[in-house]
Amino acid sequence: MAVPRNSLRGFLTHARGVLRTAIDNSQKITFVIGNESADLDSMSCPILYAYIRSMSPPTNSFSPAYVPITNIPASDIQLRPEYLAVFKHANIESKHLITLDDLPALSEIQSKLAPENTKWILVDHNALQGQLGKIYSERVAGVIDHHDDERKVPKDTGDEPRIIERSGSCTSLIANYCRPSWDMLSASAMSSGAAHGQGDSLSNDAAFFKRWDADVAQLGLASILIDTADLKDENKTTEHDRKAVEYLEAKMMLCPQVAASFDRTGFYKEINAAKKDIGSLKLRDILRKDYKQWDQGGQKLGVSSVVKPVDFLQKKASEEGSAPPSEAFLEALRDFAKERELGMYSLMTTSTSSDGQFQKELLVWAFNDGAVSAAKAFATNSKDDLGLEEWQGNSDVAGNNEWRMIWWQRRVQHSRKRVAPLLREAMA
Numbered sequence: 001m002a003v004p005r006n007s008l009r010g011f012l013t014h015a016r017g018v019l020r021t022a023i024d025n026s027q028k029i030t031f032v033i034g035n036e037s038a039d040l041d042s043m044s045c046p047i048l049y050a051y052i053r054s055m056s057p058p059t060n061s062f063s064p065a066y067v068p069i070t071n072i073p074a075s076d077i078q079l080r081p082e083y084l085a086v087f088k089h090a091n092i093e094s095k096h097l098i099t100l101d102d103l104p105a106l107s108e109i110q111s112k113l114a115p116e117n118t119k120w121i122l123v124d125h126n127a128l129q130g131q132l133g134k135i136y137s138e139r140v141a142g143v144i145d146h147h148d149d150e151r152k153v154p155k156d157t158g159d160e161p162r163i164i165e166r167s168g169s170c171t172s173l174i175a176n177y178c179r180p181s182w183d184m185l186s187a188s189a190m191s192s193g194a195a196h197g198q199g200d201s202l203s204n205d206a207a208f209f210k211r212w213d214a215d216v217a218q219l220g221l222a223s224i225l226i227d228t229a230d231l232k233d234e235n236k237t238t239e240h241d242r243k244a245v246e247y248l249e250a251k252m253m254l255c256p257q258v259a260a261s262f263d264r265t266g267f268y269k270e271i272n273a274a275k276k277d278i279g280s281l282k283l284r285d286i287l288r289k290d291y292k293q294w295d296q297g298g299q300k301l302g303v304s305s306v307v308k309p310v311d312f313l314q315k316k317a318s319e320e321g322s323a324p325p326s327e328a329f330l331e332a333l334r335d336f337a338k339e340r341e342l343g344m345y346s347l348m349t350t351s352t353s354s355d356g357q358f359q360k361e362l363l364v365w366a367f368n369d370g371a372v373s374a375a376k377a378f379a380t381n382s383k384d385d386l387g388l389e390e391w392q393g394n395s396d397v398a399g400n401n402e403w404r405m406i407w408w409q410r411r412v413q414h415s416r417k418r419v420a421p422l423l424r425e426a427m428a
C-alpha cells in the first residue's frame with residue numbers, strides 16, 4: 001500500500017516511524033541509501049527516490065514504505081553547511097534527516113534488522129561499503145548511480161531499477177527515472193482534490209501539493225547545480241542533467257510563491273557559497289567531510305575531497321597545532337590515515353587561483369611496502385591521464401617504507417570518480 005501524499009517533512013517523519021516500527025516488530029523494510037561521502041548528491045538521491053517511490057510503489061513492493069538513509073551519523077550534518085542552505089528551500093530541518101544513528105547499533109543491528117527482512121537500493125554508489133556492506137550486501141536489489149560499475153549489484157533487480165550511467169549528478173538520473181510516477185502523483189492529487197468537492201478546498205489542496213512538489217524539486221535541483229556548476233561545467237554536464245533541471249524547474253514554476261522569487265544562478269551561488277564556507281571547521285573535520293574508503297588488494301584506501309587548496313589546509317593545521325604549516329599539515333594527514341588504518345591515503349583539492357583559474361591538487365601517501373609500489377605504479381600510469389605535474393615545494397619521502405607525493409592535477413575535468421578507480425586498479 002502506498003504512503004499517503006505528504007510534504008517532505010511529513011514524509012521523513014513518517015519514514016522514521018516506519019523504521020522504528022520495523023525494528024520493534026521485525027517487519028520487512030526497504031532502504032534507499034547514498035554513499036558514505038554524503039555530499040549533497042548522496043543526501044538528496046535517497047530522499048527523492050524514497051519520497052516518490054513510497055507514494056507510488058510497484059505492485060508487489062517488498063515493504064510499504066521506502067526509508068531514505070543519509071550515510072553518516074547525525075553529528076556529521078554540521079560538517080555540511082550546504083545541507084542547511086538547501087534545507088531552508090526544501091522546508092525541512094536537520095532533525096528530519098534519517099541517518100546512521102537511526103539504525104540499531106552495529107553490535108546488535110543483525111538481530112534487530114535481520115538481513116532477510118531488508119531490501120537495499122543503492123543510489124549514488126553501486127557497492128555497499130563498510131560494516132553495512134558486510135552484513136547486507138546480499139540484500140541489495142536495485143541501483144541508480146553514476147560511478148564506474150563495480151559489478152556488485154545483481155543483473156536482475158526485479159521491480160527496482162538497475163541504472164548506472166554517466167551524468168553530472170546522480171540526482172538527475174533519479175529525477176528522470178521518477179518523472180512518470182511523480183507526474184501521475186501530481187495529476188491524481190489534483191483530481192482527488194477535486195473529489196473533495198467545493199472550490200475552496202480544491203484550490204487549497206492544489207496549492208499545498210504544488211508547494212510540496214516545489215520543495216522537493218529544490219532539494220533535487222540544488223544537487224544537480226552543485227555537481228554541474230549550474231550546468232556550465234561541460235566536462236560534467238550531460239543530457240540527463242539538462243533534462244532533469246528543466247523538469248524540476250518546471251515543477252517549481254507551478255508554485256506561485258516559489259516562482260515569484262526564483263533565480264537559478266542566484267540559488268546555485270547561495271548553495272555553493274555555503275558549501276565553501278568551511279573556515280570554521282577543524283582540519284580533521286574538513287578531511288572527513290567528503291571522504292570515501294575502499295578495501296582493495298587486502299589494504300584500505302581512503303580518499304578525501306576538499307574545496308580549499310593545500311596552502312589553506314597547511315595554515316589551518318598550523319593554527320590548530322604549534323608546528324610550522326607544512327609539518328603540521330602532514331602530521332594531521334598521517335593521524336587521519338592512521339586512525340583509519342589506511343595503506344594508502346589520497347587528498348584531492350579544488351580551488352580557484354588568484355587569477356581565476358580552476359585548479360586541482362592531488363596528494364598520494366603510501367604507508368607500507370605494498371602500497372608504495374602501488375602508489376608508484378599509479379604515478380607512472382596515470383601521469384598523462386590526469387596531467388600530473390610536480391607541485392611547488394614537493395618532496396617525496398623515501399625510507400620508512402613510505403612514499404608521498406603532491407601534484408598539480410592539470411586535467412581538472414577528472415574528479416574522484418576517475419582518480420579513485422585508478423588508485424584501486426594500482427592496488428589490485
Ligand SMILES: [Mn+2]
Pocket residue numbers: 041042124146169170
Ligand atoms: Mn554523485
